[in-house]
Amino acid sequence: MQDIAVQMLASKLSGHDYTATDIASVVITGMSVVFIGLILLVLFVSIYGTAFKRKNEKKKAKLEAEKAAAKAAQQTAAPVQKIEAKQNEPVIEDGIDDEIVAVIAAAVTAMCSKNGKKPVIKSVRRSVAQRDPWAAAGLADNTRPF
Amino acid sequence: MLDQFLSTIADLAKASGVAGFFVDGGWKNIVMILISFLFMYLAIAKGFEPLLLLPISFGMLLTNLPGADMYHSEFWVYQTVGDNDHYIDYGNILQHGGLLDILYMGVKLQIYPPLIFLGIGAMTDFGPLIANPKSFLLGAAAQGGIFFTFLGAAILGMSAAECGSIAIIGGADGPTSIYVSSKLLSNSDSIGVGTIALAAYTYMALVPIIQPPIMRALTTKKERSIVMGQLRPVSKVEKLIFPILVTVVIALMIPSAAPLVGMLMMGNLLKESGVCDRIAKTAQNELMNIITIFLGVTVGATTTAKTIMTLSFAKVIILGVIAFSIGTACGILLGKLMCVLTHGKVNPLIGSAGVSAVPMAARVSQKVGQEEVPTNYLLMHAMGPNVAGVIGSAVAAGVLLSIVAH
Numbered sequence: 001m002q003d004i005a006v007q008m009l010a011s012k013l014s015g016h017d018y019t020a021t022d023i024a025s026v027v028i029t030g031m032s033v034v035f036i037g038l039i040l041l042v043l044f045v046s047i048y049g050t051a052f053k054r055k056n057e058k059k060k061a062k063l064e065a066e067k068a069a070a071k072a073a074q075q076t077a078a079p080v081q082k083i084e085a086k087q088n089e090p091v092i093e094d095g096i097d098d099e100i101v102a103v104i105a106a107a108v109t110a111m112c113s114k115n116g117k118k119p120v121i122k123s124v125r126r127s128v129a130q131r132d133p134w135a136a137a138g139l140a141d142n143t144r145p146f
Numbered sequence: 147m148l149d150q151f152l153s154t155i156a157d158l159a160k161a162s163g164v165a166g167f168f169v170d171g172g173w174k175n176i177v178m179i180l181i182s183f184l185f186m187y188l189a190i191a192k193g194f195e196p197l198l199l200l201p202i203s204f205g206m207l208l209t210n211l212p213g214a215d216m217y218h219s220e221f222w223v224y225q226t227v228g229d230n231d232h233y234i235d236y237g238n239i240l241q242h243g244g245l246l247d248i249l250y251m252g253v254k255l256q257i258y259p260p261l262i263f264l265g266i267g268a269m270t271d272f273g274p275l276i277a278n279p280k281s282f283l284l285g286a287a288a289q290g291g292i293f294f295t296f297l298g299a300a301i302l303g304m305s306a307a308e309c310g311s312i313a314i315i316g317g318a319d320g321p322t323s324i325y326v327s328s329k330l331l332s333n334s335d336s337i338g339v340g341t342i343a344l345a346a347y348t349y350m351a352l353v354p355i356i357q358p359p360i361m362r363a364l365t366t367k368k369e370r371s372i373v374m375g376q377l378r379p380v381s382k383v384e385k386l387i388f389p390i391l392v393t394v395v396i397a398l399m400i401p402s403a404a405p406l407v408g409m410l411m412m413g414n415l416l417k418e419s420g421v422c423d424r425i426a427k428t429a430q431n432e433l434m435n436i437i438t439i440f441l442g443v444t445v446g447a448t449t450t451a452k453t454i455m456t457l458s459f460a461k462v463i464i465l466g467v468i469a470f471s472i473g474t475a476c477g478i479l480l481g482k483l484m485c486v487l488t489h490g491k492v493n494p495l496i497g498s499a500g501v502s503a504v505p506m507a508a509r510v511s512q513k514v515g516q517e518e519v520p521t522n523y524l525l526m527h528a529m530g531p532n533v534a535g536v537i538g539s540a541v542a543a544g545v546l547l548s549i550v551a552h
Contacts, residue, residue, distance in 0.1 A: 023300045023309075027293045030545045037399050037541050038286040038534065044391055045279040052384050139523050 091123040100124075166212020174451030175210045181454075182206035182446075194351035198320065198442050202344065205446020208246065217246040217447040222254065224333050232332065250444040253328055253339060258441045259321035260409040265434030266321075266536065267389070267413025268426045270504070274530040276384050277377040280484065281496075281527075285534025287480035288500025289542045291316030291473025296546075299465055304458075308335050310550040312462055315346045316469025317539030318353070318501035324445065325406060326543045330550055336458040340448030345466040350503045356467065357474050357498050357510045364478045365494050369485060370518040372493040374527045382418070389415040396541060402551075403544025407537060473501045477531065499528035502535030 092101055105121050112119040159165060166172055185203035189196040209217045221243060227233040234254065239247050252258045275281050296313035304312070311327035323346040327339045349356065362370075389411035397404040416426040453459075481497025495515050499507040511528035 018300070018306045022306070023297060026546075026549050027297050029549060030293045030296070030542060031290065033400065033545045034289050034538055034541050035283075035286045037396060038282040038538060040395055040399070041392060041537075042279045042282045044395065045276055045282075045388065048387060048391075049276060049279060049380075049384065052381055053378065056381065136523075139525065142525075 201442025202446035205443035259325035268429035281530030284531035288477035290476030295469035400544035
């Protein structure tokens with residue numbers, strides 16, 4: 001079958017400055033060289049990428065450890081204060097300022113009061129979105145269908 | 147007195163460009179001028195690659211106006227001097243050539259494409275490729291269109307130089323197509339550099355129309371819906387090492403790809419180094435714009451009626467779209483394989499961006515992906531194969547030059 005294909009190709013190519021073998025060699029060699037070249041680059045870039053990733057992770061771990069140690073030292077120094085949450089108070093995730101909670105509550109109230117509803121904020125927590133909303137807005141702007 | 151006046155008017159009419167339309171084959175110039183109007187319309191009204199298509203179409207208009215004498219195709223016919231059968235008398239061109247003849251020297255001597263690559267390098271962020279080096283493979287797979295089309299052109303009975311010049315259109319890279327075709331094509335070939343450039347830039351502009359049906363046909367809804375995680379941040383040192391590494395590896399492996407890859411990476415190093423802001427900005431803007439004007443208008447000028455209105459041009463157009471489609475399909479198919487091997491972590495749609503039409507092909511991946519999952523952002527993932535495609539097509543060009551030219 002292959003012989004017939006090569007013969008057919010050779011007969012079509014007869015009278016030119018190349019043979020079927022030349023054409024096959026261009027196709028096979030060409031694809032192989034492109035793949036070999038780029039696979040080599042994959043290897044080199046992966047190797048140095050991994051090295052840098054490890055280095056960065058080590059740096060990050062070291063910084064985090066230092067931070068944790070500093071926090072622990074602060075906690076032992078300060079008196080322990082435990083404030084019990086009131087029953088109707090919203091559950092606020094750590095690290096969200098009261099001012100932000102107030103702004104969110106005001107925005108929600110302003111939106112809902114138009115419909116005559118009385119909203120109650122039960123909890124405020126960070127969204128699990130992978131991207132920060134400004135970055136997402138920028139991306140959406142740049143990738144709007146053309 | 148009246149006779150003298152009338153004969154002077156008749157002489158002027160004969161010497162005018164209008165008379166040129168009525169000589170043998172003059173109607174072809176009218177057709178070419180109408181085609182140039184069509185390209186101007188596509189560039190201005192439809193926004194098809196206007197930065198290149200507009201200068202190309204205007205060059206096409208200038209060269210087909212009889213009597214304007216801005217470009218002389220006869221100056222570019224190779225002569226045989228001693229052992230050299232590719233001799234061009236550049237001294238004669240400088241003395242007697244028109245404006246476009248002199249500017250065309252930059253194409254014929256392969257000066258403009260590497261300079262365009264310098265600008266592209268200075269504008270490109272290789273971060274997504276460094277963060278996910280496997281993208282290189284998608285950039286390599288999409289070059290399949292080049293080599294399969296080489297085979298197809300050979301079966302259609304074209305010469306080796308024509309096969310190589312048409313096949314490179316599959317790389318979806320205008321400067322690379324011009325670079326390869328200007329090196330390979332000679333007098334005996336039925337197509338010219340202008341034909342190849344016109345086809346390459348037309349197809350690059352048509353990426354959003356050609357690619358999506360192929361992408362949808364080769365992938366399932368489930369595959370298109372795959373959401374890919376964020377790429378890791380890449381440090382500055384990694385970005386600095388990258389251009390140097392790529393230049394050394396590729397130039398040592400395929401020396402004939404060095405002018406394109408070398409300039410691309412030099413432009414990128416200028417940008418990433420952060421210490422050559424002035425030069426990097428010149429490469430990105432002024433130099434790039436100047437070369438784009440020269441390249442566009444001179445390539446347009448080579449599209450004279452006698453080179454375009456031939457059966458070979460029809461073959462270039464048909465084989466070009468096949469090359470482009472096969473390149474897209476090869477990228478998608480390798481993307482599917484990577485999807486299977488990574489247990490569904492890779493969206494195969496990013497494979498089509500392996501053809502190097504930057505950034506349009508990546509934007510097409512983003513758009514098709516977002517049709518399934520509106521919150522899915524594939525753009526940065528697709529930029530990896532996209533910039534790998536630029537390197538891949540430059541490598542493929544080097545391979546074609548080193549094999550076919552000998």
